[in-house]
Amino acid sequence: MGSPPAALSGPVLGVESSCDEMAAAVVDTDGAILSSEVHDQAEVHRPYGGVVPELASRDHLRAVSTVVAAALAKAGLETKDLAGVAVTAGPGLMGSLLVGLSFGKALAYRAGLPIVGVHHLAGHLAAAELADPELRPPYLGLVVSGGHTALYRIHESEPATTLGQTRDDAVGEAFDKVAKLLSLPYPGGPSLARLAEKGDETRIAFPRPMEDAGLDFSYSGLKTAVALEIEARSPMDETARADLAASFQAAATDVLVTKAIRALDEQALSRLAIVGGVAANARLRERVAEAAAREGFHASFPPLSLCTDNAAMIAAAGARLLARGERHGLDLTAFSRVRLDEAPWVAPASGARG
Ligand code: KG4
Ligand code: ZN
Numbered sequence: 202m203g204s205p206p207a208a209l210s211g212p213v214l215g216v217e218s219s220c221d222e223m224a225a226a227v228v229d230t231d232g233a234i235l236s237s238e239v240h241d242q243a244e245v246h247r248p249y250g251g252v253v254p255e256l257a258s259r260d261h262l263r264a265v266s267t268v269v270a271a272a273l274a275k276a277g278l279e280t281k282d283l284a285g286v287a288v289t290a291g292p293g294l295m296g297s298l299l300v301g302l303s304f305g306k307a308l309a310y311r312a313g314l315p316i317v318g319v320h321h322l323a324g325h326l327a328a329a330e331l332a333d334p335e336l337r338p339p340y341l342g343l344v345v346s347g348g349h350t351a352l353y354r355i356h357e358s359e360p361a362t363t364l365g366q367t368r369d370d371a372v373g374e375a376f377d378k379v380a381k382l383l384s385l386p387y388p389g390g391p392s393l394a395r396l397a398e399k400g401d402e403t404r405i406a407f408p409r410p411m412e413d414a415g416l417d418f419s420y421s422g423l424k425t426a427v428a429l430e431i432e433a434r435s436p437m438d439e440t441a442r443a444d445l446a447a448s449f450q451a452a453a454t455d456v457l458v459t460k461a462i463r464a465l466d467e468q469a470l471s472r473l474a475i476v477g478g479v480a481a482n483a484r485l486r487e488r489v490a491e492a493a494a495r496e497g498f499h500a501s502f503p504p505l506s507l508c509t510d511n512a513a514m515i516a517a518a519g520a521r522l523l524a525r526g527e528r529h530g531l532d533l534t535a536f537s538r539v540r541l542d543e544a545p546w547v548a549p550a551s552g553a554r555g
Contacts, residue, residue, distance in 0.1 A: 287519020
């Protein structure tokens with residue numbers, strides 16, 4: 202690769218479009234968020250009860266230039282003031298990824314800026330680091346989103362080590378599916394959490410899948426147990442629905458807490474970051490805070506605005522890569538599937554697979 206490019210500092214534009222949010226943000230190398238714009242597509246997908254990939258790509262194409270322009274304007278910057286561009290290169294929906302990636306590349310090309318591709322999950326973890334100066338490697342990263350449920354050991358500079366992951370559904374996916382079974386409005390996870398607030402979580406003893414074994418997760422059995430329970434109890438009044446939602450939420454989040462404590466113990470780590478959309482869940486946040494106080498570890502959650510998909514997290518992760526001299530060329534491509542332990546970023550030269 203020749204001699205490494207010089208380390209670089211200054212504002213970095215982040216672009217994220219891996220799923221159904223078009224987001225752009227500017228973050229300085231010192232971690233200050235100068236702007237963070239998110240255009241969500243809930244209205245587009247609501248009639249279908251889930252993300253429709255082709256509609257997501259088309260809406261990204263409509264929104265991308267406006268969202269990027271707004272992020273620059275709110276930061277009070279023009280492209281010539283930027284030090285670099287960071288874009289999500291994977292994992293995610295291919296059509297969605299390509300919109301942000303192509304736009305980011307065109308902007309970098311036009312302005313003569315360096316570009317780096319960022320792994321979406323490295324972005325989620327960077328959000329936690331951005332918000333909490335006490336969170337520094339080595340630490341345990343629990344990623345809980347619509348597509349991922351995994352535990353990682355996060356190192357200073359080498360790729361993360363995967364300690365455990367889901368064998369079937371992701372926890373956010375389970376929230377979304379149970380919400381759909383209860384005919385709750387899309388997006389399901391937050392709707393289900395709201396209904397659960399009014400319920401008694403001790404009402405139904407749902408299974409805590411694989412709670413006693415290892416660090417892997419499984420959510421498809423829990424989802425089936427909930428479906429059978431709904432069938433057996435229907436028609437349900439509002440109280441019964443709230444009790445069922447609360448009981449599901451308790452089972453789904455208890456497993457996360459148990460496994461995180463086990464991993465901290467096994468890995469002799471004292472810091473935990475919980476990131477991704479499900480990290481916005483109030484019950485999970487409460488239970489983790491209780492466990493941290495009881496067991497004496499440091500727990501870190503990004504603020505709610507940085508839990509679900511956003512571009513500040515991508516800019517922050519990208520700024521770090523750029524600051525240590527990382528560069529990806531204009532041949533940077535997108536990866537629908539790429540593991541975080543293959544590389545913390547996605548670069549063609551890293552051998553990452555699509
Ligand atoms: O990180 P994210 O925005 O997108 C992915 O990378 O998947 O996570 C979205 C997921 C969805 O499954 C959504 O239902 C879930 O996070 N989610 C929640 C809550 N807010 C979002 N799940 C439970 N409780 C919440 N408050
Ligand atoms: Zn995400």
